[in-house]
Amino acid sequence: MTLIKTHHNRRSFLKVSAAAGGGMMIGFNWLTSCTPASEPAIAIPNEWFDINGYIKIGDTGLVTIFSPNPEIGQNVMTSMPMVVAEELDVKWDHVVVEQGALDEDAFKNPQFAGGSLSIKLGWDALRMAGAAGKRMLLEAAAKEWAVDISELSASEGVISEKNGERSVGYGEIASKAAGIEVPEELELKEPKDYKLIGTFQKNVEGPKIVTGKPLFGLDYEKEGMVLAMIQHPPAFGMKIRDFNEGEIKAMDGVKDAFIIDTTTEEPIWAETNAFNNLIAIIGDTTWELMQAKKALKVNYETVSDPENSEMHEQWLIEGFDKGNVEESRTDGDPDAAFAKAAKVIERTFTSPFMAHNTMEPMNFFAHVTGDSAELTGPTQTPEALREAAAKLLGMDEDNISVNMTRMGGGFGRRLYVHFGLEAAAISKQLGAPVKMIYTREDDMTQGTYRPAYRSTYKAGLDADNNLIAFSVKGVGLPEGPVFPNRFPAGTVDNYTAVKLGMPTNISTGAWRAPRSHFTAGAEQSFIDEVAELAGKDPIEFRLELFERAKNNPVGEENDYDAARYAGVLELVKEKANWGTSIPGMHRGVAAYYCHNSYVAQVFDVAMESGQPKVKKVWCAVDCGIVVNREGAKNIIEGGVVDGIGHGMYSELKFENGSSVHNNFNSYQLIRHSQAPEEIEVFFVENEIAPTGLGEPGLPPAEAALANALYQATGTRYYHRPFSTADQGQERIEIG
Amino acid sequence: MATFNLQINGKNQQVDVAPDTPMLWVLRDHIKLVGTKYGCGVSMCGACTIHLDGEAVRSCQTTVSAAEGKSITTIEGLSEKGDHPVQKAWLEMDVAQCGYCQAGQIMSAAALLERNPNPSDQEIETAMNGNICRCGTYTRIKQAVKTAAANSQS
């Protein structure tokens, strides 16, 4: 048994229920606003009892569990309640799930979706909520029967006397449990006793998704609501001066048009934004607003020089000497080691800017009145939105409620709160509830883009093909991609890593597995080439390095566990039958650690009609305890496809300060025919506290693909996107 | 503005809109059927897929005047109880991640199976290639289409 200190009382846990129950859900009745985990196996209750902020129990034994964190497709709306249900000890088909509103005090958990952190950070709070609920129910029964609590046990929603006849369902005792204090210390289950955690459970919102129920921000509707669309300047470095307001207001279906300003004092990172001044056009229907947008005639002023992609490439090169050193590390004497190395190899990798392109474009609902504001929509950072809105509106945070809808993708785009602020600014000016929506073009040309990068790697081998020197220097616009303390730091005596930044006026931000996506692709491709130069098998070469890091690591700050890193490589090696060769099949491998989880992948590529086709991908994952195997596999598969897509096809170029690409006819995303035919996912089984999976599946994919492509085509892929970028070598056309 | 009589999911509906209004926005803004999604507005993503007389079309490119007189089916009307073989297969394979593209994927898949009950992998890829899934659920979608095909035949 594990004991855990609660550090809080029942009152603080309870507070959320009111907030979560009221106001959040899109004006549906109870039955549609919560989600049966499957068809609930028991009757709909007449009365509900609040147990704590996460849990409500109905008189029939049906349990509502509030999911605290934003749902962007990472499936936390299933996995987080599973953890609560495990400790509460109820059957999963007796559970319905509801999205909780923003109330971090009550949930005792940071409510955001970023850094693959939901499960890692929520692990204790979720288990505690479930265990506290179970304890309260047990105490209520003990009191009722006048026995000691030690004489009772609880399982699957029923409390029984260990040595007696009596038993009572949670639903029957819930009314009495609601008044019981939460003890200071709670018992948590041992992993070996888990009944629900580690099983395969389907997405709790699946039935609504496949029937087209209103779930997303764009679907949100409220009485009296109007629609708004925005127009931003055509280029970075420009600002709106004025526009043909009279003409626009006179158009069919247009109710109003004006310029908003979303500038806030001392903006934090989440307030990153391409433009603070936007034209807002208000009306009742999207199509009429789109026509009004087309009829805009706007005067702009230039506030900073327009940039283009040639400049960006130049700056990435210059950054090597002129960039701002953001982080660095040196072990041993790399210069001397390179000088005496028998073989030296140096390679440069690049990546252009990229857009997030969540399938659901940015949007938000706001209703700002004189003294309060309601903000509802797709946000990965509700708390940051509330803080920023309080500054923008000059309002106390307590008077601002933030509700989360399901999100049509996040990938980091919805960590930024500007679209919520824009809705708030529009609603304030109008004095009416409004849903602000972006077109795809608005979304793609006003991004918080993935930065552009360039890294040069260099390795030195001695006469026995041992790695004796390693260096990496990477520049980013605006932030460098290098993680100085990650692999291969710790495995080489002479090592240097430098992370450099160069300024740009293009707005950038976190994009799924920030920096790791590029660095994994570059580093793991480079390692493949170094292994080849050393005449070693690429997995064995890596395992040798991890052996060194396990037994005798260089330096103390190494940001990974060498045994777990080696563990996923060994697992993928076994599962993929590495070392056997199938005629016509070409293999590549890569492994990466980021966001607290380890992933290794093997790609099998075949040439079909002269084109490479990914036939199969094996993934080995160590994320500690796996909460929901079904969701975990799905998100890893998605990471693989995302890694292939952005490695192969996507790029955002600039001309005169504007993105050249503004929709999917010019910006290429991966499609069905380009996806792998099969992906298999395997987990390392252990009892380590769980870590996240939203990001770690992506980074190794690009490198495993590049390494397999090399085997298939003889070309090393250094520059993204692989399908179109010049690789500086003769090569066949792929795509 | 003009009046259009539409047959949507077996029901007659009247709307008063400009003749060039895409069905996507008629459905979402006027009829309040929001299961059909906006992704690009230029026929490149498939999120807005509906059936027009049983054929999969992009509702962002189908004007209301072109849809009048035809039978329109949206995700909400694909089946009465959410139990169309394609919907069931989607649940069985637990396809969705964010779920935003899935209504369009399901409508494309249902139309495919209607005209080709037993498609090859190649035929699935070709029929589904216009439907982007940004979350990358493609391998599950392909399996779900095959599952739906198999279940419909047994």
Ligand code: FES
């Ligand atoms: S919205 Fe119609 S195809 Fe994208």
Ligand code: FES
């Ligand atoms: S499930 Fe998110 S776009 Fe397809």
